[in-house]
Amino acid sequence: xxxxxQSPPDLILQExxxxxLRCNFSDSVNNLQWxxxxxxxxxxxxxxxxxxxxxxxxxxxTTVATERYSLxxxxxxxxxxxxxxxxxxxxxxxxxxxxxxxxITLSVRP
Amino acid sequence: DxxxxxxxxxxxxxxxxxxxxxxxxxxxxxxxxxxxxxxxxGLQFLIQYYNGEERAKGNILERFSxxxxxxxxxxxxxxxxxLGDSALYFCASSVQLGRLAGxxxxxxxxxxxxLTVL
Numbered sequence: 001x002x003x004x005x006q007s008p009p010d011l012i013l014q015e016x017x018x019x020x021l022r023c024n025f026s027d028s029v030n031n032l033q034w035x036x037x038x039x040x041x042x043x044x045x046x047x048x049x050x051x052x053x054x055x056x057x058x059x060x061x062t063t064v065a066t067e068r069y070s071l072x073x074x075x076x077x078x079x080x081x082x083x084x085x086x087x088x089x090x091x092x093x094x095x096x097x098x099x100x101x102x103x104i105t106l107s108v109r110p
Numbered sequence: 111d112x113x114x115x116x117x118x119x120x121x122x123x124x125x126x127x128x129x130x131x132x133x134x135x136x137x138x139x140x141x142x143x144x145x146x147x148x149x150x151x152g153l154q155f156l157i158q159y160y161n162g163e164e165r166a167k168g169n170i171l172e173r174f175s176x177x178x179x180x181x182x183x184x185x186x187x188x189x190x191x192x193l194g195d196s197a198l199y200f201c202a203s204s205v206q207l208g209r210l211a212g213x214x215x216x217x218x219x220x221x222x223x224x225l226t227v228l
Contacts, residue, residue, distance in 0.1 A: 033216060041198055041222055045112065048216035086153065095166035096204065097143065098217060100153040 002027040002091050006101035013077050013108050021072040021104050023087030031090035032063050033098065034072050038083045046072070046085075077108045113137065114220035116201050122226045128189040131223045135182055135203030141165070142184040143204075143217060144176055148197040159184055191227045198222045 003026040013019055023032075034046040047054050047061040049070065054061055058077075063070040074081055084105050088098040113136035123129055135142050144156040155168035159178035170176075173191075178184045188195060202217040 031216070035219070041224065043200065043219040043222075045216065045218060088153075095158065096141070096215075096217075097155040097158060097166055097168060098145075098202075099155070102152055 002029070002089060002099050004087060004089055004099055004101040006085075006087055006104050009102070009104060011104060011106045013106065015077060015079060015108055015110050017077050017108075018073070018075045019077060019106070021074070021085055021087075021106075023070040023072070023089075023101055025068050025070075025087075025089050027068075028092040029065065029068075029089040030092045031088075031096065031098070032065075032070055033088050034061055034070070035086040035088065036081075036083050037086060037103070043086070074106075077106075079108045079110055082106055082108045112218040112220065114201060114203050114218050116199075116220035116223050118223060119221065120224050120226075122228065123191060124228055125191055125193060127191050127227075128187065129191065129225065131186040131188070131199055131201075131225075133184045133186070133201030133203075133220060135184070135201075136218055139203035139205055139218075140182065141204045141215075142178055142182070143202040144170075144184070144186050145200040145202065145219075146197045147200065147222075148194075153200075156186070188225070193227050196225055196227045198224050 005024045036044045051065040060073045084103040088100045115134045140161045147153045156170040158166040201220045204215040204217045
């Protein structure tokens, strides 16, 4: 099956810093989503981005489908950004189930 | 709020018991997915239903079963529970415009049901 690798596994930032989270995948995909899992366990949709670039406030994401990677940018980080960030993909031509990476644990310190 | 609802939020039960988790998809979404999040396995796909029919199966144990009803809500039944079944169970929904169209849509996740098996 498809492999989804996220890096780095852990990230510690000072409030106000910027960061880039990476997701590599091993096959052609027609769905790629970024999620934030908050301390209460909720999975919050950040981006649906099988290709291209999107921005939402301090967050932006870019997926280069031909090179099989996606990047999530967090600017001017806040303590509320802390949590786990997941990348999930669905393989082209297969069913639409999402395969998740292991996640990136982000801690933003005041 | 994603629009996907799940009940109950928490469930504590004993080994050997059976439980039912319920999910209501977003209005208009025909496809429902179930995922399990455990410490050792991470987030993994269990099963998908589309408009009442099973569409895809993942690493779902034989002790687990699911169904989607005519009103599109779905239930995940877990039986003969073991300690290792303790996990966070998520339901997600999407529009899923049809198999032949090849159009795959964003999945929206419910708040999850946290199952603890003692």
